[in-house]
Amino acid sequence: MMAATGESARSLRDIQSKRPDPAALIQARDLRKNYPLAGGEPLPVLHGLDFSIEAGDFVAIMGPSGSGKSTLMNILGCLDVPSSGHYLLNGTDTAGLNPDQLADLRNRLIGFVFQGFNLLPRKNVLDNVALPLVYAGVRRAEREEVARRILTRVGLGDRIRYWPNQLSGGQQQRVAIARALANSPRLILADEPTGNLDTHTSEDILALFGELNRQGLTIVLVTHEADVARRAHRIMSIVDGRIAGILRNIPHDAD
Amino acid sequence: MTLTDTLEESFQAMGGNRLRTMLTMLGMIIGVGAVVLMLAVGQGAQSMVTESIASMGSNLFIVLSGSSTSGGVRMGGGTIPTLTAADAQAIDELADVAAVAPISPNNAQMVHGPNNWTSMIGGTTPPIFDVRDWAVVSGAGFTDNDVRSATRVVVLGQTVAHNLFGEEDPVGKTVRIKNSPFLVVGVLAPKGQSLDGRDQDDTALMPLTTAQRQLFGNQFPGMVRFIMVKAVSEKAMDRAERQINELLRQRHRIREGQDDDFTVRNLTALAATAAIATRAMSMMLGAIAGISLLVGGIGIMNIMLVSVTERTREIGIRMAIGARRRQVMVQFLIEALIISLAGSLIGVGLGVGGAWLVAEVLGMTVVVTLGSILLSFGVAAAVGIFFGFYPARKAAQLRPIEALRYQ
Secondary structure, X not given: OOOOOHHHHOEEOOOOOOOOOOOOOEEEEEEEEEEOOOOOOOEEEEEEEEEEEOOOOEEEEEXXXXXXXXXXXXXXXXXXXXXXXXXXXXXXXXXXXXXXXXXXXXXXXXXXXXXXXOXXXXXXXXXXXXXXXXXXXXXXXXXXXXXXXXXXXXXXXXXOOOOHHHOOHHHHHHHHHHHHHOOOOOEEEEEOOOOOOOHHHHHHHHHHHHHHHHOXXXXXXXXXXXXXXXXXXXXXXXXXXXXXXXXXXXXXXXX | OOXXXXXXXXXXXXXXXXXXXXXXXXXXXXXXXXXXXXXXXXXXXXXXXXXXXXXXXXXXXXXXXXXXXXXXXXXXXXXXXXXXXXXHHHHHOOOOEEEEXXXXXXXXXXXXXXXXXXXXXXXXXXXXXXXXXXXXXXXXXXXXXXXXXXXXXXXXXXXXXXXXXXXXOOOOOEEEEOOEEEEEEEEEOOOOEOOOOOEOOOEEEEEXXXXXXXXXXXXXXXXXXXXXXXXXXXXXHHHHHHHHHHHHHHHOOOOOOOOOOEEEEEHHHHHHHXXXXXXXXXXXXXHHHHHHHHHHHHHHHHHHHHHXXXXXXXXXXXXXXXXXXXXXXXXXXXXXXXXXXHHHHHHHHHHHHHHHHHHHHHOOOOOXXXXXXXXHHHXXXXXXXXXXXXXXXXXXXXXXXXXXXXX
């Protein structure tokens, strides 16, 4: 259907804005992060990022290792707070929040997908997917029903009693995605989600992300693979802790 | 997150490493088992002492006649008769004295049918039953009338009765002592062993007058070997002792500066000393067992710390998907608590079983009380919380990004 190659389909457009849209799901204002070094000046990792991500967007963050993209990811995921500047998620400024408030924010608004799947090995598929609901205080019957429904949605409805190590890498990542979806989050944060998977399986997983995005879910995906990034609407390149550019991309779905 | 959810998480984690959980539990099992067993043994010893004290009679003095000196050789207390039945009557008048009985003991053989038995026969007066808190279970004791008319009656201790009469009731029957017939009027209640292991039931009592005039004679008429005195209360014992001392010095015309020709001994105080000693022993046993409980607790802390380190990544994942710090902490704390409580449950079982074994095999008196079980249970729970707290807090204070990055 798509005649043009990925390269020509892209149009470079700098949408880096000093005044992010206040209605956006994610707003970063002069986001800085310094890491304290023993007996010296703190090491700056992020040098003041300004951007916003609208609800329903699909953004890939690219950058070489050491560029600060993992640090940015941690801040976006409310796993860490910026040293200065502001990060607003769904209108909530994370700057002043304590660890428990951040935990609640993660629980309600964010679903994580990791490169190494990070499933709990002693829990079966169903319990892994239901775990975020445990911390959300949902009753057992209800959370099992939700988990079962989501697992069916990601194509693992027949594997709910399996242990993670009985599944293939692609299936494990599907379980991880199902877990990320369990609390009906506003945002899916995926950190190199296909890094441990072969090309074919990667395609499946990326297709799943595309599908979730089409259903309205906001997805932010960190990767260093151009092929993977091409699935996103926008590609944000980070170099040396600064935004090198944001490309608008015509989504390139599975052929 | 409900308690049921937390419990389930804990059981899942413990089930994942059964051997380690068992070994950690073993520390608590041994600790609690030792505490229960040692307390049982200690309390057994205490109860034995308490029983002996109770059997002796309460608030008791014994007044012994003085020592004699023969050519520079001092013969020891009671060798010279200085106490009289009249002394006993005088002591009875004292305000803080409840009851008094003089005693003149002699050994003699008693015969009934084909059986014979030699025992100590105490010539005394009816208050003896009161002084020694000694009930007559069959028949009756002798009376003041018996003492006045020196009738030939005798009250037998359990051991004597058993040896002479077997299962028969001796009351109304006759025993021969030194070829004279004596009517058995009563049988004393069993008292068991005294503190020094003597069989208190191996004795017989008869009126003082009968013993002295009809049976044994007396080279010093009216003299008695010792006088047993019961004070009105435990508080009055010191006062009573002073009064007895003053009275006897006065009656025996002992001048100031001269030595007493009698000795007043506070038997209850002696018994109390024995009780204190046993209590100390029992506490020491408990303390030693408590140390093993402490070691068990340190074992829990050790394993929980290893477990927290090992599960750092898991903790990171849980935090990433929304676990609050307190929820992580409670999970680890509950794990420690389950290990210590399950361990102490098994430990209580083993301790009680061990106590039973000690009682059966070694024939020791053991007392397992609900209190000692609850105590060791409570201590075990406290140990679990105390030693589980630090690892649990350590888990809760992990930073999610670092925990997630942990390999």
